[in-house]
Amino acid sequence: MAVTERPEDEVLVMFDGHAVRARRGVSLLQAWLQAGLPLTENVGCMGQGVCGACRVLVRRDGERLAGTALACETTAQEGMQVAFIDHFPARRPHSYDLHALVDTWGAIDQIDTVFPEARHCRHCGGCDRACPKGIEVQRMVNLAASGQADAAAALFDHCVLCNLCVAACPEHIDPAHLGQFVRRMNASLTLRPSDLIARLREIEAGAQVIDADAPGANPPAPAPGIATEAVR
Ligand code: SF4
Numbered sequence: 577m578a579v580t581e582r583p584e585d586e587v588l589v590m591f592d593g594h595a596v597r598a599r600r601g602v603s604l605l606q607a608w609l610q611a612g613l614p615l616t617e618n619v620g621c622m623g624q625g626v627c628g629a630c631r632v633l634v635r636r637d638g639e640r641l642a643g644t645a646l647a648c649e650t651t652a653q654e655g656m657q658v659a660f661i662d663h664f665p666a667r668r669p670h671s672y673d674l675h676a677l678v679d680t681w682g683a684i685d686q687i688d689t690v691f692p693e694a695r696h697c698r699h700c701g702g703c704d705r706a707c708p709k710g711i712e713v714q715r716m717v718n719l720a721a722s723g724q725a726d727a728a729a730a731l732f733d734h735c736v737l738c739n740l741c742v743a744a745c746p747e748h749i750d751p752a753h754l755g756q757f758v759r760r761m762n763a764s765l766t767l768r769p770s771d772l773i774a775r776l777r778e779i780e781a782g783a784q785v786i787d788a789d790a791p792g793a794n795p796p797a798p799a800p801g802i803a804t805e806a807v808r
């Protein structure tokens with residue numbers, strides 16, 4: 577087969593069957609967008625790695641297996657084969673009432689009731705391999721199943737709810753949703769910072785005047801023809 581010469585600064589990536597030429601160094605999401613291909617889903621934060629929407633399956637040149645990744649955080653490389661993964665919900669809804677949880681004594685019972693599958697983790701590591709954020713998902717599941725909600729919640733701080741661990745779990749534990757549950761549980765049972773409460777009370781009492789038009793309250797309007805910068 578004839579080998580096509582490619583400029584040094586260019587890579588060829590296969591996206592869902594489309595051959596896309598991209599500048600070396602751009603992300604998979606940038607490569608897709610710069611090719612002018614339509615993107616109606618699989619993108620939310622436009623490349624900041626926080627929305628979890630740009631799930632992809634990626635097989636690198638010379639590798640046998642495909643892995644999961646976020647398209648906005650993965651650099652396009654020559655010969656990559658990429659497929660976007662559509663949004664998919666949890667296999668079943670997980671209903672719970674955080675107001676019913678009045679102290680930590682009931683935490684482990686709540687976890688058992690809402691996520692009974694968590695005790696059946698088979699320690700296969702599938703969720704860890706699927707996670708594009710490098711979260712110790714299996715450990716979080718095992719901590720939650722043993723009632724250590726605060727330690728489990730701390731492990732899930734950087735979860736972007738891409739749900740890739742949900743797809744990977746053979747026991748249908750839905751780790752992403754369990755992680756969200758223990759984080760909510762932790763927050764609902766934790767004392768809010770006193771300065772936050774004091775400030776909210778001041779606002780409620782009208783002592784804290786909020787002037788939305790005060791100088792500096794709004795970002796300056798961009799000059800004509802200049803793209804708006806992200807708020808830092
Ligand atoms: S823990 Fe699950 S949902 Fe959260 S970022 Fe990792 S794979 Fe995505």
Ligand code: SF4
Nearest residue numbers: 697698700701703745
């Ligand atoms: S994929 Fe499911 S069964 Fe496997 S380690 Fe993760 S939570 Fe446990």
Ligand code: FES
Nearest residue numbers: 625627628630648
């Ligand atoms: S576009 Fe939001 S995480 Fe990639």
